[in-house]
Amino acid sequence: xxxxxxxxxxxxxxxxxxxxxxxxxxxxxxxxxxxxxxxxxxxxxxxxxxxxxxxxxxxxxxxxxxxxxxxxxxxxxxxxxxxxxxxxxxxxxxxxxxxxxxxxxxxxxxxxxxxxxxxxxxxxxxxxxxxxxxxxxxxxxxxxxxxxxxxxxxxxxxxxxxxxxxxxxxxxxxxxxxxxxxxxxxxxxxxxxxxxxxxxxxxxxxxxxxxxxxxxxxxxxxxxxxxxxxxxxxxxxxxxxxxxxxxxxxxxxxxxxxxxxxxxxxxxxxxxxxxxxxxxxxxxxxxxxxxxxxxxxxxxxxxxxxxxxxxxxxxxxxxxxxxxxxxxxxxxxxxxxxxxxxxxxxxxxxxxxxxxxxxxxxxxxxxxxxxxxxxxxxxxxxxxxxxxxxxxxxxxxxxxxxxxxxxxxxxxxxxxxxxxxxxxxxxxxxxxxxxxxxxxxxxxxxxxxxxxxxxxxxxxxxxxxxxxxxxxxxxxxxxxxxxxxxxxxxxxxxxxxxxxxxxxxxxxxxxxxxxxxxxxxxxxxxxxxxxxxxxxxxxxxxxxxxxxxxxxxxxxxxxxxxxxxxxxxxxxxxxxxxxxxxxxxxxxxxxxxxxxxxxxxxxx
Amino acid sequence: xxxxxxxxxxxxxxxxxxxxxxxxxxxxxxxxxxxxxxxxxxxxxxxxxxxxxxxxxxxxxxxxxxxxxxxxxxxxxxxxxxxxxxxxxxxxxxxxxxxxxxxxxxxxxxxxxxxxxxxxxxxxxxxxxxxxxxxxxxxxxxxxxxxxxxxxxxxxxxxxxxxxxxxxxxxxxxxxxxxxxxxxxxxxxxxxx
Ligand code: SF4
Ligand code: SF4
Ligand code: SF4
Numbered sequence: 038x039x040x041x042x043x044x045x046x047x048x049x050x051x052x053x054x055x056x057x058x059x060x061x062x063x064x065x066x067x068x069x070x071x072x073x074x075x076x077x078x079x080x081x082x083x084x085x086x087x088x089x090x091x092x093x094x095x096x097x098x099x100x101x102x103x104x105x106x107x108x109x110x111x112x113x114x115x116x117x118x119x120x121x122x123x124x125x126x127x128x129x130x131x132x133x134x135x136x137x138x139x140x141x142x143x144x145x146x147x148x149x150x151x152x153x154x155x156x157x158x159x160x161x162x163x164x165x166x167x168x169x170x171x172x173x174x175x176x177x178x179x180x181x182x183x184x185x186x187x188x189x190x191x192x193x194x195x196x197x198x199x200x201x202x203x204x205x206x207x208x209x210x211x212x213x214x215x216x217x218x219x220x221x222x223x224x225x226x227x228x229x230x231x232x233x234x235x236x237x238x239x240x241x242x243x244x245x246x247x248x249x250x251x252x253x254x255x256x257x258x259x260x261x262x263x264x265x266x267x268x269x270x271x272x273x274x275x276x277x278x279x280x281x282x283x284x285x286x287x288x289x290x291x292x293x294x295x296x297x298x299x300x301x302x303x304x305x306x307x308x309x310x311x312x313x314x315x316x317x318x319x320x321x322x323x324x325x326x327x328x329x330x331x332x333x334x335x336x337x338x339x340x341x342x343x344x345x346x347x348x349x350x351x352x353x354x355x356x357x358x359x360x361x362x363x364x365x366x367x368x369x370x371x372x373x374x375x376x377x378x379x380x381x382x383x384x385x386x387x388x389x390x391x392x393x394x395x396x397x398x399x400x401x402x403x404x405x406x407x408x409x410x411x412x413x414x415x416x417x418x419x420x421x422x423x424x425x426x427x428x429x430x431x432x433x434x435x436x437x438x439x440x441x442x443x444x445x446x447x448x449x450x451x452x453x454x455x456x457x458x459x460x461x462x463x464x465x466x467x468x469x470x471x472x473x474x475x476x477x478x479x480x481x482x483x484x485x486x487x488x489x490x491x492x493x494x495x496x497x498x499x500x501x502x503x504x505x506x507x508x509x510x511x512x513x514x515x516x517x518x519x520x521x522x523x524x525x526x527x528x529x530x531x532x533x534x535x536x537x538x539x540x541x542x543x544x545x546x547x548x549x550x551x552x553x554x555x556x557x558x559x560x561x562x563x564x565x566x567x568x569x570x571x572x573x574x575x576x577x578x579x580x581x582x583x584x585x586x587x588x589x590x591x592x593x594x595x596x597x598x599x600x601x602x603x604x605x606x607x608x609x610x611x612x613x614x615x616x617x618x619x620x621x622x623x624x625x626x627x628x629x630x631x632x633x634x635x636x637x638x639x640x641x
Numbered sequence: 642x643x644x645x646x647x648x649x650x651x652x653x654x655x656x657x658x659x660x661x662x663x664x665x666x667x668x669x670x671x672x673x674x675x676x677x678x679x680x681x682x683x684x685x686x687x688x689x690x691x692x693x694x695x696x697x698x699x700x701x702x703x704x705x706x707x708x709x710x711x712x713x714x715x716x717x718x719x720x721x722x723x724x725x726x727x728x729x730x731x732x733x734x735x736x737x738x739x740x741x742x743x744x745x746x747x748x749x750x751x752x753x754x755x756x757x758x759x760x761x762x763x764x765x766x767x768x769x770x771x772x773x774x775x776x777x778x779x780x781x782x783x784x785x786x787x788x789x790x791x792x793x794x795x796x797x798x799x800x801x802x803x804x805x806x807x808x809x810x811x812x813x814x815x816x817x818x819x820x821x822x823x824x825x826x827x828x829x830x831x832x833x834x
Contacts, residue, residue: 207663610745
């Protein structure tokens with residue numbers, strides 16, 4: 038049946054078509070919808086889980102593949118850093134059932150900390166990489182990825198980028214088969230237990246496999262040449278779509294180009310690439326993130342002693358950071374052909390400056406209240422606020438300005454500890470706060486808390502518990518008691534975990550009760566050791582209220598304190614008085630506590 | 642090929658609108674692509690949805706100067722995205738300003754009238770849709786997206802029929818919301834007459 042599918046949905050359905058049996062992952066934009074879609078469309082016999090983090094997820098998928106069943110693990114690119122320990126070793130051990138490691142890269146970056154390139158990781162780990170250009174190609178390619186994985190007994194990378202993950206296309210979806218069950222786990226210590234001897238033997242096999250696969254991939258349909266022009270363009274992933282449109286836009290000049298598409302950047306299809314080199318006079322490479330294809334060509338030229346001009350990121354002809362697009366590529370290609378090209382329009386030369394609109398915490402978001410309580414409690418004191426990954430990273434923006442550091446998942450807690458140890462012998466130490474969300478706490482916060490208790494750090498851990506993984510679209514986690522299989526499981530209690538670790542004090546407060554929250558912060562800030570406050574209040578994007586607040590415009594003195602202190606998107610000024618956008622406001626009540634003349638009330 | 646750019650503020654429902662349009666195209670046997678902003682920007686940031694109908698060999702994103710129709714759920718976002726419009730392209734803009742927090746904090750005046758006047762001074766065909774009025778008439782604040790879909794198809798510039806959009810709405814929406822959205826669609830269409 039023909040369906041409009043997002044790239045991630047296409048990959049999910051492709052995996053079901055390939056008979057996947059076990060699916061594990063950790064949410065992360067732009068990868069999340071793959072696992073969600075498999076859960077939603079599960080014909081019944083597929084195990085789907087959000088694991089606590091990417092390392093757990095990868096190990097779960099590996100265990101399943103040891104039995105001969107097919108498995109997939111999903112994550113975003115920085116999640117791969119977390120999963121890299123098991124993955125590096127897994128490639129030496131190998132798998133029995135097909136196992137795909139799905140990693141979503143994020144050129145831009147649009148919603149990530151880094152512009153890292155998983156194609157490099159493939160080369161480093163010696164794991165083949167499949168790189169689709171469109172959702173429709175991804176649907177087919179993922180099925181081949183499973184087949185290759187199984188044929189060679191190796192995990193394979195399936196890497197997509199944001200514009201493939203989050204774009205939709207019309208795709209003809211087939212009838213779902215039964216999952217591949219495999220023969221079950223068969224004991225064999227010489228195969229499943231990694232030892233230096235096994236690794237030495239495996240390394241030799243990996244090297245041989247690289248050569249063999251490069252040959253095989255040269256004939257693969259995803260590595261292909263179109264056109265016969267003497268200016269060669271090499272591209273891969275979504276860049277191919279941009280290149281195709283850009284070349285078409287060059288009208289009469291389009292025949293001077295030929296395009297080499299690389300669908301498997303590692304192992305690089307050298308034979309096919311050589312053939313291409315021999316048919317062109319000049320090469321330009323368009324790819325996002327790192328110059329992986331470009332470097333492969335440069336290497337090939339050296340290896341075969343061929344002279345050819347290569348333009349790309351290394352020569353600064355193509356931008357080396359951020360996304361590519363039709364316009365940027367058209368401009369570069371037009372430059373090569375001496376054609377005039379301008380993307381600007383004369384009529385919009387005087388386009389007025391529209392104020393920027395960066396993302397903000399939702400109106401009524403409980404995180405705003407938590408941050409504000411800590412800010413109020415620490416007024417006039419030396420304090421450092423370490424943030425983490427989630428919606429609450431947005432607490433960095435004015436006017437809250439409550440995120441002094443943010444590094445990676447779980448790092449807020451341990452960075453705070455490091456900040457504290459650096460001044461352990463000083464008298465006027467600042468108070469260190471670590472903000473961590475509930476899902477992040479389970480993913481990688483607990484070990485950091487244990488570290489702090491063991492090594493005697495003085496920090497206040499603020500767990501912002503909104504009962505969901507909000508940033509990535511509200512996934513369940515171990516604290517909620519619901520699984521992706523639709524089952525109820527034991528909800529793991531964050532305060533009980535913290536108490537068991539042996540913190541100085543653990544309290545739970547409702548951040549919307551500002552007085553209680555501020556008092557708790559004041560009290561804990563002065564206690565020694567590791568303390569925790571759990572700010573518990575649900576994410577307003579899932580627990581909707583019909584209520585909203587209202588400004589009594591006769592009483593409002595127009596002081597703007599509500600706006601300047603909170604930055605709630607529902608609040609704005611109109612004719613010198615505050616106004617509340619009813620459609621956005623959730624009546625969280627925070628602005629009521631701030632207003633000096635108490636003129637904000639629940640709407641009648 | 643037809644290229645549509647829908648823009649607005651995270652939470653306004655641009656994604657649903659682009660999906661309805663793409664699915665309506667599929668109903669008519671055309672190949673459709675969309676690309677959407679998903680992730681952090683959905684929290685009240687600028688969002689854009691791209692719809693490209695009837696061409697396989699194209700970028701999922703509408704390049705500058707190539708949109709046949711620019712559909713803005715918010716006047717400021719319409720201005721911001723004008724460079725995407727084709728010289729002969731149409732602008733459909735919902736006159737329902739959402740003041741960015743940055744403007745509120747900086748005390749910058751955010752005047753939607755001026756923005757719409759600017760667009761009218763530069764673009765030949767501009768359709769201003771009164772989103773609040775439609776919402777009041779339909780009794781829901783969540784129908785602007787479907788109303789704008791109505792305006793889009795009625796202009797004829799997307800070459801999509803009313804029947805295919807109605808079929809998609811019937812397939813996609815929960816029955817209890819159908820009537821309300823059908824009304825919004827009709828009200829939206831009236832603006833393009
Ligand atoms: S009550 Fe005040 S702070 Fe809370 S959502 Fe409404 S306007 Fe914003
Ligand atoms: S989605 Fe939830 S947690 Fe995220 S900003 Fe909105 S209310 Fe806050
Ligand atoms: S804080 Fe109160 S008095 Fe001051 S602008 Fe806001 S609503 Fe008006």
